[in-house]
Amino acid sequence: MNTNTVSQLLAKDQFGQEIEINGWVRTFRAKRFIALNDGSTINNIQCVVDFENTDEDTLKRITTGAAVHIKGELVESQGKGQKVEIAVKSIEILGDSDPETYPIQPKKHSFEFLRENAHLRTRTSTFSAIMRLRSSLSFAVHKYFNENGFYYMHTPIITGSDAEGAGEMFRVTNLDAKNPPLTEEGKVDFKEDFFGSETNLTVSGQLEAETYAMSLGKVYTFGPTFRAENSNTSRHLSEFWMIEPEVAFMDLAGNMDLAEDFMKSVINYILENNREDLEFLETRLLDEEKTKPQAERSEMSLIEKLKFVVDNNFKRVSYTEAIDILRNSKPNKKKKFNYIIEEWGADLQSEHERFLVEKHFKCPVILFDYPANIKAFYMRLNEDGKTVRAMDILFPGIGEIVGGAQREERLEVLKEKMAALDMPEEELWWYLDLRKYGTAVHSGFGLGFERLVMFATGMTNIRDVIPYPRTPQNAEF
Structure with missing residues (x-):
């Protein structure tokens, strides 16, 4: 007999069927009722033990x-909440769990405790629920690009280039930390x-993806990236995953079209395929919202936010227009913003971005044509x-989630921008070669996957949407 999953059994109504199932005990009450879960669904299935015919040691x-293996009969549930349950005929304890030391008790735990x-x-x-949604979103990403003619490439994790130019990278070396070889000038001799x-761990696969886009046309990379940024905040990780498509012969307008269609597609996928998990997380969030002051409560539920993205056209607004809107807004004039907008050139904060989306335009927004001095060197x-x-x-609720650009395809302009930033040409000679041999308009964008999972689950700390968060002073597990 094949074993069943909890999700399969809860969808059945074939009463009287002999079944087998494996899972973990969530609760066991009155020496009779087991709430069993196997990870296939947010829901548990009730297993009713015949305690009169079960020895005391097993109970x-x-x-x-x-962990248990149960054989029994699928019967109509006598209680409320689910239509089926299992009348247990035999139960095998596969792995004991010490009730005195097992950390995950059937009570509410703090997220900090659960991270530990x-x-x-x-x-x-x-x-x-979060990790099932993360898995579904990952599948939806690959599904979208596969169906739209993109080729998946694996960009290097070890690299000699700094795509962002920020210098906050983890060094990769096998030199003796106590006695490294030195040059005549007394510096570490990396030769x-x-x-x-x-060499360092990569902060982005974009530059390498551009090289493949200029031969394969449409490519994307989806892999781990690393930042040695000493930021202990709810929005920063030292190791995270990035989705980065690059497309040849596509300008900024096409890039915005692609990004909007992509975001709607992956979010719609989980609305269609992960409804139970979303409804559970929405209920959790609504309960959490009740504990907050009225002014701090979200105006939209989790599923409403997701539908807000899927059902609305994204408003396209120039940075210059956005600055004018923000400068003349009530929160700015009454100094309610933490960062007051006074002049063109300001780097927008999350509070400004959320005002544009939630209060002014009331739809997702794409800002474009930013000041050159607050953006990366490779932007046109x-x-x-x-x-x-x-x-x-x-x-x-989150502000900026995707960042992209049309890339600078003109060799001399790119050289001038690199020189202004003291970036040696010899370090990116291969990147400059793209502008020498068959240069063309091309564009792409980057999406931090954990930022997407945060939005899709309603979680407010990025450490709670990745299996094992890597942060300053923390690389446990």
Whole structure:
């Protein structure tokens, strides 16, 4: 007999059927009722034990967290909440669980406590729902690009280039930390290192993806990236995953079209395929909202926010227009913003981005044509000489979620921008070669996957949407 999953059994109404199932005990009450979960669904299935025909030693070992194998009959549930349950005929305890020390008890735990027990936190309903949604979103990403003619490429994790130009990178070396080889000037001689030069963990696969786009046309990379940024905030990780498509012969307008269609597609996928998990997380959020002051409560529920993205056209607004709107807004004039907008050139904060989405336009927003001095060197300079063809997508509750641009395809302009930033040409000679041999308009964008999972689940701390968060002073598990 094949074993069933909880999700399969809850969808059946073939009463009288003999079944087998494996899972973990969530609760066991009155020496009779087991709430069993196997990770296939947010819901548990009730298993009713015939305690009169079950030995006392077995009953004692049925504790929260124990893994069990059950044989029984699928019957109509006598209680409320689900239509089926299992009348247990035999139960095998596969693994004991010490009720005195098992951390995940059937009660509410703080997220901080669960992070300290990250190896077990997916035994809770909240984190099992989050990780199923993360898996579905990952599948939806690959599905979208595969159906739209993109090729998936694996960009290097070890690199000699800094795509962002920020310098906050983790060094990769096998040199002796206590006694490294030195040059005549007394500096570390990286020519003696494993790769013969200074190398780091990547912060982005974009530059390498551009090289493939200029031969394969449409590519994307979806992989781990790393930042040695000492930021202990709810929005920063030292290791995270990035989705980065790059497309040849596509300008900024096409890039905005692609990003909007992509975001709507992946969010619509989970609305169609993860409804139970979303409804559970929405209920959790609504309960949490009740504890907040009225002014701090969200105006939209979780599913409403997701539909807000899927059902609305994204409003396209230039950075210059956005600055004028913000400068003349009531929160700015009454100094309610934490960062007051006074002049063109300001780097927008989350509070400004959310105002544009939630209060002013009441739809997702794409800002474009940003000041060149607050954006990366590889973005195409506009004819005004002061803005670049960059774009950011802004969502409710989170602000910026996607950042992209039309890339600078003109060799001399790119060289001038690199020189202004003291970036040696020899370090990116291969990137400059793209502008020498068959250069063409091309564009792309980047989406931090964990930022997407945060939006889709309603979680407010990025450490709760990745299996094992890597942050300053923390690389446990």
